Amino acid sequence: MKKxxxxxxxxxxxxxxxxxxxxxxxxxxxxxxxxxxxxxRVNGVIIDISSLDMIDVFLGKVISDTxxxxxxxxxxxxxxxxxxxxxxxxxxxxxxxxxxxxxxxVDNGLKILNKYEKxxxxxxxxxxxxxxxx
Amino acid sequence: xxxxxxxxxxEKDIVIARQTARELTKDMGFGLVxxxxxxxxxxxxxxxxxKYAKSGRVIFESVESGKSRGISISFIDKGPxxxxxxxxxxxxxxTDKGMGLGLPGVKKxxxxxxxxxxxxxxxxxxxIKWK
Ligand SMILES: Nc1ncnc2c1ncn2[C@@H]1O[C@H](COP(=O)(O)OP(=O)(O)O)[C@@H](O)[C@H]1O
Ligand SMILES: [Mg+2]
Numbered sequence: 609m610k611k612x613x614x615x616x617x618x619x620x621x622x623x624x625x626x627x628x629x630x631x632x633x634x635x636x637x638x639x640x641x642x643x644x645x646x647x648x649r650v651n652g653v654i655i656d657i658s659s660l661d662m663i664d665v666f667l668g669k670v671i672s673d674t675x676x677x678x679x680x681x682x683x684x685x686x687x688x689x690x691x692x693x694x695x696x697x698x699x700x701x702x703x704x705x706x707x708x709x710x711x712x713x714v715d716n717g718l719k720i721l722n723k724y725e726k727x728x729x730x731x732x733x734x735x736x737x738x739x740x741x742x
Numbered sequence: 743x744x745x746x747x748x749x750x751x752x753e754k755d756i757v758i759a760r761q762t763a764r765e766l767t768k769d770m771g772f773g774l775v776x777x778x779x780x781x782x783x784x785x786x787x788x789x790x791x792x793k794y795a796k797s798g799r800v801i802f803e804s805v806e807s808g809k810s811r812g813i814s815i816s817f818i819d820k821g822p823x824x825x826x827x828x829x830x831x832x833x834x835x836x837t838d839k840g841m842g843l844g845l846p847g848v849k850k851x852x853x854x855x856x857x858x859x860x861x862x863x864x865x866x867x868x869x870i871k872w873k
Contacts, residue, residue: 628757628761629757630753630754630756630757631753631756631789632753661764661777661778661781662760662778662781662785664782664785664786664789665786665840665841665843665844665847666785666789669841692775693774693775693777693778694778696775696778697775697778697779697782697851700779700847700850701782701843701847701848701850701851702833702843702846702847702850703843703847
């Protein structure tokens with residue numbers, strides 16, 4: 609069965625989902641993403657769907673669940689690269705992905721994750737300063 | 743005219759049905775959004791065959807009416823059938839913890855949608871998309 613490569617770049621996992629995965633392969637990929645997020649302790653996960661030519665309800669649900677699961681692990685997940693034809697079909701199907709963060713492409717996804725990282729760093733700094741005053 | 747037939751037997755056959763839909767609709771000159779609508783519909787209905795009936799058949803045909811050409815796709819199985827089509831067509835109705843969006847969603851994506859089913863005999867869904 610086709611294996612989807614998961615790249616680890618700095619503090620981010622990048623997964624490019626390919627066409628023609630079976631449902632079982634898609635669920636395995638979800639497992640791999642969560643495993644790798646936990647083990648590598650990354651801050652962000654970018655799910656690149658730019659090479660997909662369709663998303664049905666099953667795939668859409670697994671993708672949207674995966675972003676929620678990643679969040680529970682303590683990382684940020686961003687879906688990038690959805691094509692217009694897929695966005696149209698998903699909405700017509702009645703499948704929406706509220707609460708799933710999206711970006712136009714990997715580059716913009718990385719920028720968004722970078723902002724989170726800085727924001728979190730400032731938050732931690734503030735806490736340290738406060739406790740230092742006690 | 744029959745353009746292709748895909749037997750659904752294994753999970754991998756859902757992928758083959760999608761690939762067939764992709765190739766045929768491209769060859770027929772459907773626009774990209776319509777290609778996506780059709781491939782998505784084929785994926786949903788082939789999965790329903792695999793999930794609920796275990797096996798079945800997908801038949802792709804070209805159809806004509808006056809000057810318009812289209813693709814007609816039939817999904818035929820001899821599975822358990824559907825107890826209430828009215829319920830099955832409701833958004834959110836699923837007997838399998840699914841999203842229950844497959845049947846109502848496919849109907850919205852297509853120009854023509856017809857489902858017939860008999861308990862213990864099987865289910866047939868026919869969809870058409872005109873160019
Ligand atoms: N080919 C079929 N044979 C038997 N039952 C079916 C078939 N297709 C659909 N159904 C029934 O209709 C329900 C709704 O189907 P669908 O809208 O695709 O949602 P889901 O697959 O998420 O349950 C299914 O849960 C199932 O009970
Ligand atoms: Mg279904």
